[in-house]
Amino acid sequence: MPVFSVEHTTVYRYRRPVGFGAHRLLGRPRDTAEQRLLDWSLEVSPRLGEMLHALDPFGNIVTQFSVPSRARELRVVNRLRVAQTPSVPESRYLAPYAASWPFAYDADDAPDLAPLCEPALEDGETSAERWIVDGWARESLDGAATPTIALLSRMTRAIHEEFTYCPRVEEGTQPPSRTLALRSGTCRDFAVLMIEALRGLGFAVRFVTGYLFTPPEAHHHGGGATHAWLDVFLPGLGWVDLDPTNGIVGSRDLIRVASVRDWRQAVPLAGTWIGFPDDFESMTVTVRVEEEARQAVQSLA
DSSP states (O other), X not given: OOEEEEEEEEEEEEEEEEEEEEEEEEEEOOOOSSEEEEEEEXXXXXXXXXXXXXXXXXXXXXXXXXXXXXXXXXXXEEEEEEEEOOOOOOGGGSOGXXXXXXXXXXXXXXXXXXXXXXXOOOTTOOHHHHHHHHHHHGGGOOTTOEEHHHHHHHHHHHHHHHSEEOOOOSSSOOOHHHHHHHTEEOXXXXXXXXXXXXXXXXXXXXXXXXXXXXXXXXXXXXXTSOEEEEEEEETTTEEEEEETTTTEESSTTEEEEEEESSGGGOOSEEEEEESOGGGEEEEEEEEEEEEOOSOOOOOOO
């Protein structure tokens, strides 16, 4: 059972002391069947004021906090340790009716999954461009019936092998049709492309944000910052992780923080400051992910 430690530091700098309003952090993971939270802490400088944890509509832990002091620099450090039991989806555990595509979710699950099955047009994207994404998705099919796990693995690896990873500092994502046209993008772009492609085929899919561990022998893309991938609901298996950036099918090397319907709901840190517009100077983000030496895992106090 690997144990990972994460230190995520965000630093805002200003030309003169400014005040700070409420801040919202999406940085504390929940326990899941595959990941157990061992320790979590939040360090804020100049000084942490009130702090409150709440669950968002998706069951993610949102940490709200205040910063009572004025300062020229705000430093927020999110630290966590998790123990993982990595998994790879196996067809033998799928519900028989979901073993091959196409299939429909059963009557008990369908109403809850419906919003996650609905394709969306990104800003500026046309219906014709949406059809291009749907056409690309069908390239992963094998005639009338395609084994479900094979379909998902094929699409995940197609993005990994045929597209070029290009880091981009600007916020947001590019439309899926543009990612297809360029055959390049960030982890966020690749996740959104695959989400929309799978929703077009009727799958329930979520956008996942978290961190990526890169073993010495691996050549993963997306480390050094928050990482983005997706998970898909498969009857019998539950939510299955897929990372098209690195061709990962399953949860290996992926440290989940939160899952949401739309990528815009996965902002790691947001808040307000009080001052003049030209007071803002810069923002820097550093993320360090390490695997600890194998040891007995103790419960979070």
